[in-house]
Amino acid sequence: MTMAATIKYDEVEAGQEIPAVEYQVRRVNLVMYAGASGDFNPIHWNERFAKSVGLPDVIAHGMFTMAEAGRFLTDWAGDPAAVVDYGVRFSSMVVVPDDENGATLVVSGVIEEKLEDKRVVVTLTAKSGDSRVLSKARAVVQLA
């Protein structure tokens, strides 16, 4: 079966940067993610509760942030099935204030290494403000 990644292996080089994309994270996104994922921990939607356990405000699900960085990968590759391995460490929280802008997540990537079988290793950087919210974020992507 042919996969439909639109980026060609022969046209990328190790060290090449994948330009940053910004994602807005608003409270409504966290409410939708809670419903879709079944993770109803109130720190992700209830400011009163979040502050009562010592957090600055409502914070995004780590898995929401991982999913947005995953979207960065699948949009770049051109096919959701092109991401064959994807792992992250959750290094800092994404604080989501209750206003029209919410938080801004900035995701960028670098092609770290070219593997066999037209696969590449991509390392990701995900930042909210000055803090790196994912570390050791690494994916293996199947290119065309």
Next chain:
Amino acid sequence: MALNRDFLGRAYASSVPYEVSRVKIKEFASAIGDPNPIYRDREAAAAAGHPDVVAPPTFPIEFSLSGAGEALSDPEFGLNFAMVVHGEQRFSYQRPIYAGDELICTSTIAEIRSVGRNEFLTVKSDITTVAGEPVCTTYNVIVERGGAA
């Protein structure tokens, strides 16, 4: 309280298969704000070479701990959920997940280590079809703050 090391290596299979539906994939894609038609439209998925709509890379978080829930909530294991944060997550695919798949998840308590005052627990989950075809392996690292104190 330290986690009970007697649980190391124990494996737990989900009792019923997880049925991957187009509706759930669409809902998940909408929740992460992704308008990609390959998550919604069978024809768009077919045009991209897929038998049905494809699940997003992090979709298995929906069900990958369903088998291990039994162990994680066992009082003998000693995990205090109020102190738990998600430390790391990884998905390693043998093939994409498609709508229509019926998946079995077997979770193993793979590693427990103390780092400072915290306990780090790794749950490895092997996801296969009901016929036994390997689909995805997930690694979920849970941190119990203060658990090792």
